Amino acid sequence: MPFRFTRIPGVDGKVLVTSEVGEFEFLDETDFRGFAAGTLSPATDAYADLQGKHFLVEGDPSTTLRMVAAKHRTRKSFLKGGPALHVFVVTLRCDHSCRYCQVSRQTADQARFDMSAQTAAAAIDLMFQTPSPSLTVEFQGGEPLLAFPRIRQIVEAIEERNRVEGRAITYSMTSTLHQADGEVLEFLRRHDFQLSTSLDGPDALHDANRPRPGRESHQLTLEGIGRVRAALGKHSLSALTTLTRESLKHPEAIVDEYVRLGFPSVFLRPLSPFGFAAKAAQRIGYGMEEFLPFYERALAYILELNRKGVAIQEAYTGFLLSHILTPFPTGYVDLRSPTGAGLGAWVYNYDGGVYASDEGRMLAEMGDHSLRLGTVHDSHADLMQSEGMQLLLATGVAEALPGCSDCAFLPYCGADPVFNLAREGDPVGHRPTNAHCVKHTGLFRILFRYLAEADPHVMRTFTSWVTHRPVRGLPHAEAA
Numbered sequence: 001m002p003f004r005f006t007r008i009p010g011v012d013g014k015v016l017v018t019s020e021v022g023e024f025e026f027l028d029e030t031d032f033r034g035f036a037a038g039t040l041s042p043a044t045d046a047y048a049d050l051q052g053k054h055f056l057v058e059g060d061p062s063t064t065l066r067m068v069a070a071k072h073r074t075r076k077s078f079l080k081g082g083p084a085l086h087v088f089v090v091t092l093r094c095d096h097s098c099r100y101c102q103v104s105r106q107t108a109d110q111a112r113f114d115m116s117a118q119t120a121a122a123a124i125d126l127m128f129q130t131p132s133p134s135l136t137v138e139f140q141g142g143e144p145l146l147a148f149p150r151i152r153q154i155v156e157a158i159e160e161r162n163r164v165e166g167r168a169i170t171y172s173m174t175s176t177l178h179q180a181d182g183e184v185l186e187f188l189r190r191h192d193f194q195l196s197t198s199l200d201g202p203d204a205l206h207d208a209n210r211p212r213p214g215r216e217s218h219q220l221t222l223e224g225i226g227r228v229r230a231a232l233g234k235h236s237l238s239a240l241t242t243l244t245r246e247s248l249k250h251p252e253a254i255v256d257e258y259v260r261l262g263f264p265s266v267f268l269r270p271l272s273p274f275g276f277a278a279k280a281a282q283r284i285g286y287g288m289e290e291f292l293p294f295y296e297r298a299l300a301y302i303l304e305l306n307r308k309g310v311a312i313q314e315a316y317t318g319f320l321l322s323h324i325l326t327p328f329p330t331g332y333v334d335l336r337s338p339t340g341a342g343l344g345a346w347v348y349n350y351d352g353g354v355y356a357s358d359e360g361r362m363l364a365e366m367g368d369h370s371l372r373l374g375t376v377h378d379s380h381a382d383l384m385q386s387e388g389m390q391l392l393l394a395t396g397v398a399e400a401l402p403g404c405s406d407c408a409f410l411p412y413c414g415a416d417p418v419f420n421l422a423r424e425g426d427p428v429g430h431r432p433t434n435a436h437c438v439k440h441t442g443l444f445r446i447l448f449r450y451l452a453e454a455d456p457h458v459m460r461t462f463t464s465w466v467t468h469r470p471v472r473g474l475p476h477a478e479a480a
Helices: 029-037 045-052 062-075 117-127 144-165 182-190 203-209 217-232 251-260 275-279 288-307 315-325 358-365 380-384 387-395 417-424 435-453 456-467
Strands: 003-006 014-019 024-028 085-089 134-140 168-174 194-198 237-243 265-270 345-348 353-355 372-375
Touching (some): 014 029, 024 029, 024 045, 029 045, 144 182, 194 217, 265 315, 358 417, 387 417, 435 456
Antiparallel strands (some): 003 014, 014 024
């Protein structure tokens, strides 16, 4: 079987080899050279390990090929059924003025930036044209609860339509929770919503990152968390932090805040190059060479907490480990090849535009409409054959991209043409300096160093993160 290899900093004398279907093995230099040259002795342990993972084949290869093909089909099974994540942007209005806002928010009194009833109805019709048997309906903004009547209309219309369609439907929403009053919470409980909110760490950091009139953003968020947990249950809500330059100084404090509030996971999310975040990059931004040491320090702290009996995950690490340690895809569409944009997700903007991803519509707000697939009045077939979709198909298969095709981490990573388009003006990007590539090769090196060390506690912790995933309702994720 074809293989790729790399050396992991901090793992002396070992070479990581990976296969097309994600199997991996660490070999010492002698065994690696023998394997690469085809002279590795069958009497060695390394030969048996490689054979067991189908790097090596003896005799008739047909059985091995069938097994490898089954693994490959499983890894790419997310392609079945078409877009399963459907994001309704019901409003751009928001009562916050976050410095890193990606969505070009509008003030809370600008009702013309709300989705109309007619647009919502057309979007629902279009969603049901997609063939996936399972649909995740995600509500985004702005602050979506500022347009709660529209959310109610959409959900009730979907429920009525689904009596005939018979799809498995999951509802999720990203919200500050500040507007989550009793009426809203009862509706969300009745329809089993999965919720996600933003929590950037302790009060001073959160309030600095997410200002609003009165400077009580953190306190209002905590009150919203309490109301949601009381009404919907503790595991109905997840949270994620967006990291500014100031955030990178406080990894332990951020994690401690999540532990204090009883969250089972923290999602350490770097800034994205969209909307107001792109304009504020000089003040609050940073390079991946600054993010990776922060992540490594935060992960080490999280693992130490787990060693002491405090169970908390880093959510993105959980997604990456699932790709490394299992043959199964995750629901996270940003880590897919072929790209999850368009193939796994559609976004219905408040104005009726349909985009291949949330970032695609953010890119449009910045003046680049290349990933606008069409409108809610177009057909499923028209959108799948649009110029935007053709662009994604041509540049969203990592196995065919320069710099990706021979990367040892290819089986675990994904193409991200939308990010590249925003950062570099090109959907392929220049891999040696590409932020997506630098970030993920750095993350994989950190994780594979832990896997090479094979500390029993760390391995048990990592395994638990893969087998028990408490993360629900995160943006860009289909229902687990």
